[in-house]
Amino acid sequence: MDDDPSPHVDGVTTLVAAHLPVRTKPTADESDKHKALKERIARAAHRQGLSAQIEARSTDGKVRNDVLVSGSAGRIGWEARYLPITASTVRQRSAAAADRGIMPLWVTNDHRAALIDRAPWVRVDDMPWRAIASERTMLVRGGVRHLQDWACMPAAQRPCPLNGSSCGDLHVAWTLPALCLPPKAHTQVDALVAASAEGDYVPMKIPGQHNPRASTRLWAPTADRDRWRNIIGEDEPLPDAEPPAQAGLTFTEEDLDSTCRYGEDTRVFDDRRPRRDHADASGLHTFPEVPQRIFRIPQQPQRLNVNPEQRAKAAQLHGCPIWHVGPCAGCGTPIHRYGPGSAHACATCRKRAR
Template sequence: MIIRGGVRHLQIWKCTSASERPCPEAAGACDRWHSGWFLPALCIPQERATALDELIVTSADGEHLPVHTRNRRDARRTSYVWALARDVQRWREITGESGLAPDSSPAENEAVTYTEQVLDSSCRYGEEGPHSSGPRPQRELTSGTGLHTFDNAPDHTLLQPTRPIALRLSPRERLAVAAELRCPPWEIGPCMLCATAIHRYGPRSPKVCSGCRASATIQ
């Protein structure tokens, strides 16, 4: 199976004005509950990333499972992701979806059509709002995250992070690390694999430390 969405983690939160996440369906807080699949760096708190060689082992052991999510507005817009088995089980309980890929082959009586459409070549410089030269509608982001919205709180809403990444440095220690790495202190962050303090943010900054990169190269 082709995996396009990477390894993701289930996040469940209530959409309020004090929430750390913006409402995915409205301009302001909707006071409802949302759930979706997010990359480790976008989880709250942040989760540790899963390396490819680790995913091969954990998927064989059943620790990670493939998940197929479908856009609620368009069933043909789907995403394939890997997720922890406990998150998949929790997601199936609250959404009722199986996570299995449907048969994508067209029906025997379904006609295959093609409509030629000309690109819009007019200049829109200075006009407000986003514009696209392609006639096709832009894809939504809900298919990538498997967004679901609930009026009432799902059972066992709070999920303990499995492998949270936390960089606990005092202001003095952060300044010392920044001086050693020759970068501003606000660009110091944890390695996505081992949580070592590195030059994580900013232009041309790596996501993992040199030790993790070296071990991945050797393997």
């Protein structure tokens, strides 16, 4: 046998088998977490008067859910996942559940999990199984977002997501609860069990405005879903399914270490998977002006019937340039209608529309 460990022999590259440590073998702790989360989901459903079946199988036996929760909005198939799973497996199992009228909901504690944005999902904290099984509050840390829309003006509390300075456009994005203005409370897992089955929270797939293939999956309050559709104008077509990632071969130009280390615990493991659960706003859409359809006070054909003296007096009253004065969309009263800090309608009409 040649003592040279190099894989190159007489110009021929030889692939050498190696025993790699098994890093996805479930431990007793992971198995206990899995059981505890299933029991917690079922318990939360029963408390709200919903039907919940653990290890529920479809009538044809081809689909099995960790917990199947049934409510007025349909059936939610909860999948507690504490071990790695491939993206293709997530897609296949989710598609099989959807074909049978079950909305999948994957739960992970890993912000690098391949299931993120490949199917409806949420991320929770990595808690011991006893804490999961207890009455301790368990929060959703990722996968639930709220709709935020704001006019990008100098007085806006948010920086422009495009260039950092005010651009005057309307921005719409999905944001984590803690990053909303004002901040919103995190959703509890127990509350989501009932809210998803009753239709108070709905799954969404948000394509990017300029790259529809870069889509984000999230759970959102139904009211936010409705407002999103109103702003966008119509449901956007969903992008095609992502092609499976092609693994590439790399050559480090290092000598091959032919020593068999099977069974050794080196305690060295660099997780090179990219982070998939980000805190940044998702599904950013920008509009050059506010769509008329989202105004609570419908756009009315108004004309500003004032003389130059009255127009100048209105500008002085509202503290704006005279050319920014225009008619209220509701009653036609001269107001600060155009430019930074302007309003669509007067205070009286806005109050009436609340």
